[in-house]
Amino acid sequence: MRKVLAGVRLKRLREERNLTQQALASAIGISLSYLNQLENNQRPLTVSVLLKLGTAFGIDLQLFSEEDEARLISDLREVMSDPAISETIAIAELRELASNMPAVGRAIVSLHRRYGRALDQLAALAARVGDDRQGDVPLPPSTAFEEVRDFFYARHNHISQLDEAAEHIAAEMKMPIGRMGTAIAMRLFERHQIRMEIDNMLSAEMQRHFDPVARLLRLSAHLRQGQQAFQLATQLAFLEQGELIDDLAAAGTFTNSQSQSLARIGLANYFAGALIMPYAAFLAAAEDARYDIELLGQRFGVGFETTCHRLSTLQRPGAHGVPFFFIRVDRAGNISKRQSATDFHFSRFGGTCPLWNVYEAFAQPDHILTQVASMPDGRTYLWIARSVSRGQGGYRAPRKTFAVALGCDIRHASQLVYADGLDLSNPAAATPIGAGCKICERPACPQRAFPPIGQPLNADPNRSAFAPYAAMR
Template sequence: MRKTFMGVRLRRLREERGLTQVALADALELSASYLSQLEKNQRPLTVPVLLRLNAVFGVDVQLFSEGEEARLIADLRDALPDAGSGEAVSMAETRELAANMPAVGRALLSLHRRYRAAVDRAEAMAMRLGDDWQATAPPPMPYEEVRDFFYARHNHIAELDDAAEHLHAAAGLAAGVVNTGLADYLARRHGVRVAINAGDAAGEGVQRRYDPASRVLHLSAHLRPGQQAFQMATQLAFLEMGAALHRIADEAAFSGDEAQTLARIGLANYFAGALILPYGAFLRAAEALRYDIERLGRQFGVGFETICHRLSTLQRAGARGVPFFFVRVDRAGNMSKRQSATDFHFSRVGGTCPLWNVYEAFTQPGRVLTQLARMPDGRTYLWIARTVARGHGGYGAPGKTFAIGLGCDVRHAARLVYAKGLDLNDPEAATPIGVGCKVCERPACPQRAFPPIGRTLAIDAHRSRFAPYPVA
């Protein structure tokens, strides 16, 4: 097992609390010399010391986890090649920065995000020159702010999870028939009547519309029972959890009203998923069924995507599920959802990897595909992918199809039914993939779509290679 050296983080924790080495050593029941060795990285941080830190100071042990460090490394590996310095930053240097100076690493990521926003604004201005030019360039996209908000919290909002689980029990809801229970609860507690409209809830494609004056919640007849439950639970979040939704969104300090509103909607959707799939009962079922998504869907009466999304949120302290990465993509490779409880990371620069099985899912609609995928840093993941399709009208009406991907580190794979028949210990069984072509470190990949950022190409008019964009 890899030894964990976290001296700088431990020293920073002590300084933030205004403690001397002797005072902290006394609080942790350690000798001052042993604590000094920990802070100087002369000794690894042990589990008993981590537990003592948690007991005495209430410190989340994830602050000292390898997973948290790996997330920071992944983000830095994405950002640093895009800085344009012309100087390569080695993996060893990146690991050193993430392990010993995580605050500096996060500051660099913040600067990189501002840099990317400035580049995007400059490109937007250039595109508008000669057209209806306005002096104010558009701000960064609000949905990206909201996506990063959930990503930074490992896709787990403990306050909403706890409140939803409590409400599930108080309302007497039952798995698989939550829609009828929620309709009764809305009427009894809030005087809200649920009306299932013959067509859309209101206008083309509207699934839910709430009329505060008449206290009627209109739902589209095209929704399945599980989808009805989700829409009712979302509306219930605004009715009962409105103050909490506003407070959590306000604390995030979003750039504008649009991002704040999107965040509140995202938080309401989170609450809805937690209400339909209450944490304790859902985690127990997931473990008992070895995370079989389709069996979980039948038990709780919801669809494949809803189960996958909920599985990516099971990170309650003291009762964690498998840490999953959840993603939803379309045929063109656009990533409309990306939530992570793990350290897996796809690039924000230049798309994702075409060798990833989530794209193969479109060639086999409705079938669950599995893949062992190895990243350039050597980490291997088990990925599950399947398409989902939706419609809202009759014949000829446009619908939408997505591929859903759910992945976890290979060390958790044995807990999943999807590991059956896979050789988890054979490194050659894994498909080598990357975070995205522009930042991928695999020089000989025949599927590469873009040259790597910051690398000089080996351009030779007298030679042609099978793999495009050879690096000098």
């Protein structure tokens, strides 16, 4: 154990026992001046003094434990990372709080956890009525990413102004489908005097770097041709559609500048996808291929995930495609992308369902999995899922792996090649899934992790409503 400054805790111990400084000093066999220095953090609390305190008062030595302090600091850091807290709290301040006023620190952690549970309950109630609102009180988004997701969700993941602008430019340039990178690079050079350069020093994470002074756009050498075209189109979006993008972002109900900046990037990416995969041409190809994702990716020169993303945007009035839901998750269940062209409810606070085939995709890399799944409200959906992976270099370089899923209401399933051979009309053939244990009302689910919020767990071990949960504890 290291020596620690514990003046406030010593004072609290003395006050709880109604002792004077002299009485406490005498009880543990130290001088009054030494105790005064300890209480004023002028001297550290040593192991020998700590042992004397334990012998004299029978206190729990965990009160002065370094591990207990580190645990509290970790809990406080988690609290302060909440986007609802706008102040930046230094680690040194948290350490001071945990060291000198641990009871106050624990109270803060407890209050924040109660706040989190209250948000979960509010989310569960809102989910049960099919809305992200409870009364007139909107649910606060957890991050800037959530605000931007809500921005696109409210527009059914279709931004008509950008789609039309991208389609007009694609037609004007007579861009070759599937080989648009060169055409976009030429437009950047001819209209904006911007040169493109492939840079081996840029990481796959950086992808694109634009130097406005040198008029140089550097792209990472890790990018495939389709990804290069996408990054070129994104830069073109900022240059030629910047005013429109600013107006669209300003129209969003964002609470801070970070969310608005992220929305601008999202809108530029939307334009890039619409330029590489022009609406009318892409919709016609999708219907002709019966929404075969791999065939569409090959024709337009893009990857599986990018194709899925574009398929979820085909909601032009008078020229609708199948209304898809699109989601991307990692192995831990974190949802990093979530878009819906219709009203499918993605849980924001309750997690997702382990019975959903999007998680099975990790166990079968590069294989397309299909699933007919029913929700607790009785609606049934067809889901297509596959894992996607990207690397950043050689043998030892880390790789990112996600699972992406594309889903649609069962009434549209016959339009998809993936429905061939599936029993779409038999309710018993559908896998029962939910939006997450916290808001799912299926009590007999073998994968239930905990009871729904607001529903008590039966304490009778012989009649527990959530026996699978209890058995796995």
